[in-house]
Amino acid sequence: xxDIHPSTVLRRRPDxxxxxxxxxxxxxxQSAAEVLVLNGVGADVLDLADGRRPVGEWxxxxxxxxxxxxxxxxxxxxxxxxxxxxxxxxxxxxxxxxAEDDG
Amino acid sequence: MSLARxxxxxxxxxxLVSVLxxxxxxxxxxxxxxxxxxxxxxxxxxxxxxxRFFDELRDLEVLHLALSGGEPLAHPDFxxxxxxxxxxxxxxxxxxxxxxxxxxxxxxxxxxxDPFLVEVSLHGATAATHDRxxxxxxxxxxxxxxxxxxxxLGLRVKLNSTLTAWNEGEIEAMFALADTLGLPLQVDxxxxxxxxxxxxxxxxTPSRDGVLRLFRLQTERGRASDAIIPASxxxxxxxxxxxxxxxxxxxxxxxxxxxxxxxYPCVQWRWPVGNLHSQSLRQIWQGAAxxxxxxxxxxxxxxxxxxxxxxxxxxxxxxxxxAAHTGDPLAVYPAALQRRELLEQVLAAExxxxxxxxxx
Numbered sequence: 001x002x003d004i005h006p007s008t009v010l011r012r013r014p015d016x017x018x019x020x021x022x023x024x025x026x027x028x029x030q031s032a033a034e035v036l037v038l039n040g041v042g043a044d045v046l047d048l049a050d051g052r053r054p055v056g057e058w059x060x061x062x063x064x065x066x067x068x069x070x071x072x073x074x075x076x077x078x079x080x081x082x083x084x085x086x087x088x089x090x091x092x093x094x095x096x097x098x099a100e101d102d103g
Numbered sequence: 104m105s106l107a108r109x110x111x112x113x114x115x116x117x118x119l120v121s122v123l124x125x126x127x128x129x130x131x132x133x134x135x136x137x138x139x140x141x142x143x144x145x146x147x148x149x150x151x152x153x154x155r156f157f158d159e160l161r162d163l164e165v166l167h168l169a170l171s172g173g174e175p176l177a178h179p180d181f182x183x184x185x186x187x188x189x190x191x192x193x194x195x196x197x198x199x200x201x202x203x204x205x206x207x208x209x210x211x212x213x214x215x216x217d218p219f220l221v222e223v224s225l226h227g228a229t230a231a232t233h234d235r236x237x238x239x240x241x242x243x244x245x246x247x248x249x250x251x252x253x254x255x256l257g258l259r260v261k262l263n264s265t266l267t268a269w270n271e272g273e274i275e276a277m278f279a280l281a282d283t284l285g286l287p288l289q290v291d292x293x294x295x296x297x298x299x300x301x302x303x304x305x306x307x308t309p310s311r312d313g314v315l316r317l318f319r320l321q322t323e324r325g326r327a328s329d330a331i332i333p334a335s336x337x338x339x340x341x342x343x344x345x346x347x348x349x350x351x352x353x354x355x356x357x358x359x360x361x362x363x364x365x366x367y368p369c370v371q372w373r374w375p376v377g378n379l380h381s382q383s384l385r386q387i388w389q390g391a392a393x394x395x396x397x398x399x400x401x402x403x404x405x406x407x408x409x410x411x412x413x414x415x416x417x418x419x420x421x422x423x424x425x426a427a428h429t430g431d432p433l434a435v436y437p438a439a440l441q442r443r444e445l446l447e448q449v450l451a452a453e454x455x456x457x458x459x460x461x462x463x
Contacts, residue, residue: 017194017219019166021109021118026166028194030219033259037106 002089002096004055004082009097011051016093018046029092036091041066045084051097055085111347113356117398119388121167121357122160123198123370124153126178128362131202133238134226136267136304138297139173140373145363146380150180152364154187159384161191168193171370173362176203185216198222198263202242205249213256221253225262225288228276232269236307250284262288268306271313275320292317293438296427298373311441318449326453350404353423354397358388368397371423372432400432407433417443417450 004010012018015030018038025043027036038046041062048058063077088094113120127147128139148156160168168188175181176199188195195216201223204212212218225246227233233243253260262281266274274290281288294308309317349355354368354376361367364379366387376394377387387394404422408415418439422432429436 015217017166017192019120019164021120021164022112022116024109026106026109026120028166028219030194030217030259033219035106037109 002086004085004089006054006056006059006078006082008055008085009051009053010049010055010085010089010094011097012046012049013092013095016046018043027093032092036093041080042084042088045081045088046093049088049094055081058085110352110356114347114349114352114401115355117355117388119160119163119165119356119358120352121169122165123169123171123357123359125171125173125359125361125370126175126181126184128173129177130172130174130200131177131239132174132200132242134200134224134236135238136236136265136294136307138295138304140297140299140301142299143361143363145361145365147362148360148364148379150183152379153180153184156360156379156384157184157187157191157193160193163385163388166194167196169196169198171198174200174203176208182208182211182215185212185218189216194219196220196222200224200237200242201246201249201253202239205252209249209253209256209258213258219259221258221260222263223250223260225264225277225281226267227270228273228280232273235269236267247284250286254285260286262286264288264290265294266290266292266309266313266317267294268309268313271309271316274313274317278320278324290317290321292442293424295371295424298427300427308438311445314441315445315448318445319452322449322453348405349398349401350408350420350422351401353401354394355401366391368394369423371421372397372426373423374426403433407435411435411443414443414447417446 016027017030018025018027020043023040023043025038025046027038027046028034044062044065045058048061059074059078059081062081063074066072066077085094110120112118128141128143170185170188175197178184185195195218197212197218199221204221204223225233226236227243230243233246234240250260264270264277270277278288292309292314294304296302297304353372357369359367359370360379365375366377366379367373367375374393374397376391376397400422404420408418408420411418418435419442420435420439425434425436426432428438
């Protein structure tokens with residue numbers, strides 16, 4: 001499984017297509033012809049995975065968005081986001097941006 | 104939430120998910136039973152208008168975009184429009200007759216559009232039958248060569264066919280051909296009137312025996328494939344009934360557009376509800392009286408199907424086809440009644456099958 005840190009920069013893989021319905025995301029991995037449904041937080045992560053912002057910034061955004069309402073501390077948000085990002089990378093939804101990609 | 108529940112939500116809340124765009128009615132084949140209204144006149148949408156339309160689709164969070172025709176590859180801006188669709192993140196399907204799908208064009212489609220799926224029409228298992236339907240000699244051999252080429256390029260391809268009186272005798276061979284090619288084949292058992300109401304295509308309506316043979320074959324093949332789908336590939340709630348208020352998503356989660364900008368609730372239901380030359384899609388989607396009427400009719404269509412009892416779903420009722428056959432989108436047309444009757448026969452035979460293989 002990909003090792004994900006707050007400094008890791010991830011992007012959606014090129015064959016991933018998704019749209020939100022009622023806050024959730026219908027996700028299609030074209031290469032695998034696989035359809036997934038992600039909950040609202042998973043959909044937010046897909047939005048945030050633009051290949052520019054490191055995962056740490058996602059954590060800040062999601063902690064602000066969900067932390068206060070649900071009384072979840074930043075540490076918990078960080079753990080959940082890192083776990084989800086690693087799972088999403090393993091599932092072929094996200095991929096790390098490398099130095100060569102930037103260059 | 105399961106995918107089925109999300110789609111039910113889209114139907115209920117009128118969230119546009121899928122759009123089919125008929126780019127042109129030009130075609131390099133001449134299929135006898137083509138449903139396009141080739142007499143339809145109007146100002147074709149320009150490349151810029153398509154770009155604006157696609158931007159609107161993106162803003163409305165549309166997921167699926169099908170490029171169709173006529174033959175969509177015959178549109179002069181096909182590659183530019185497909186590439187724009189890819190850039191905007193749609194799941195792109197191309198519905199083509201496959202005749203021009205080769206060489207540089209096929210490679211550019213893969214590289215510049217990266218479609219999720221290319222749906223190609225197969226009309227028979229032999230050149231005699233296929234070419235009889237396309238009315239272009241050599242089209243069958245060329246299709247087979249093109250299919251091999253696009254498969255080698257790595258494009259995902261699916262075969263579509265309509266059962267007709269001319270090809271029903273070789274339906275088993277068509278599935279065998281598809282298996283040999285390593286491609287899925289979907290066969291529609293119903294020939295429909297042309298979009299302008301013309302009934303000439305109905306001259307090749309398949310026979311009752313032909314439809315029954317198709318249903319038996321599909322059931323056998325479904326049974327065989329069910330046996331090899333691992334349980335892990337099924338979602339936990341896929342068998343949980345999903346409450347819906349409508350019979351289908353026509354005009355609620357989907358719509359279709361013809362080359363002249365006319366908007367329809369779906370590709371089958373040819374009731375224009377607006378035109379992109381004079382209105383934005385958002386104006387049509389949110390304000391068209393015709394679309395509101397269609398949504399109401401799909402709600403009533405659910406009641407029509409339910410009035411046929413617990414097996415009403417076997418009608419596979421289509422309000423668009425009903426409108427084409429009878430003028431009334433709520434009228435259960437003879438082909439639907441025949442479908443239910445034949446499917447009940449097939450299901451009854453299935454129920455009599457032994458649960459375990461008989462050892463002799």
